[in-house]
Amino acid sequence: NAGVTQTPKFQVLKTGQSMTLQCAQDMNHEYMSWYRQDPGMGLRLIHYSVGAGITDQGEVPNGYNVSRSTTEDFPLRLLSAAPSQTSVYFCASSYSYQGDGYTFGSGTRLTVV
Amino acid sequence: EDQVTQSPEALRLQEGESSSLNCSYTVSGLRGLFWYRQDPGKGPEFLFTLYSAGEEKEKERLKATLTKKESFLHITAPKPEDSATYLCAVQASNTGKLIFGQGTTLQVKP
Numbered sequence: 001n002a003g004v005t006q007t008p009k010f011q012v013l014k015t016g017q018s019m020t021l022q023c024a025q026d027m028n029h030e031y032m033s034w035y036r037q038d039p040g041m042g043l044r045l046i047h048y049s050v051g052a053g054i055t056d057q058g059e060v061p062n063g064y065n066v067s068r069s070t071t072e073d074f075p076l077r078l079l080s081a082a083p084s085q086t087s088v089y090f091c092a093s094s095y096s097y098q099g100d101g102y103t104f105g106s107g108t109r110l111t112v113v
Numbered sequence: 114e115d116q117v118t119q120s121p122e123a124l125r126l127q128e129g130e131s132s133s134l135n136c137s138y139t140v141s142g143l144r145g146l147f148w149y150r151q152d153p154g155k156g157p158e159f160l161f162t163l164y165s166a167g168e169e170k171e172k173e174r175l176k177a178t179l180t181k182k183e184s185f186l187h188i189t190a191p192k193p194e195d196s197a198t199y200l201c202a203v204q205a206s207n208t209g210k211l212i213f214g215q216g217t218t219l220q221v222k223p
Contacts, residue, residue, distance in 0.1 A: 004156075033211075035213075041215065042117075042119045042200070042213040042214055042215040042216065043157070043200070043202075043211075043213040044213075045210055047210070048210070058210065059126065090156050090157070092156075097209040097210075100145065100147075101147070101159035101162060102147075102157075102158075102211065103159070104156030104157045104158070105156050105223060106154075106155055106156050107154075107155070107156050
């Protein structure tokens with residue numbers, strides 16, 4: 001039982017490049033979300049999904065895209081990477097958006113140069 | 114605006130020296146308040162959920178309490194393995210979104 005799996009763990013991008021951060025969960029959770037964590041800023045919500053086919057914006061959605069074609073997967077796409085997107089990204093899931101105790105992945109550390 | 118503020122930002126304790134971490138919040142309708150532990154290079158790990166003022170939860174050396182404006186995480190006789198960053202988050206009842214504080218980094222020296 002893997003929980004929430006994020007890939008890759010580390011990534012370096014050049015400004016303007018695009019990439020997809022992968023997130024998969026095997027707990028049959030309906031709710032999934034993406035956060036970024038920056039020093040002194042705490043965790044900030046980027047996008048979230050309450051079920052397959054349904055996504056919505058969080059606090060800091062600009063420059064990111066998401067889709068939810070299956071219950072298990074919730075990829076985060078960076079359309080044109082910028083240095084301001086250098087951060088640690090966490091994916092989280094729960095049985096519902098009101099669920100207790102979100103389960104977090106181990107994170108992706110992204111550097112944009 | 115929904116907001117969460119944690120203090121202190123960093124705390125150094127000697128092993129066995131008890132202390133408390135504070136989480137102050139403002140939210141338009143509190144569904145729940147959550148405490149997480151985060152170790153370096155890892156994702157946050159769920160500790161507690163508190164729903165209403167006066168509620169308390171305990172786990173080993175940790176006890177979380179809740180009032181209408183703040184929550185405390187009390188650490189009794191801490192050990193070096195309790196060293197981590199502790200995150201507080203509130204969930205608004207109208208949106209369901211989690212709003213996190215900046216965290217308190219705890220270091221317990223032997």
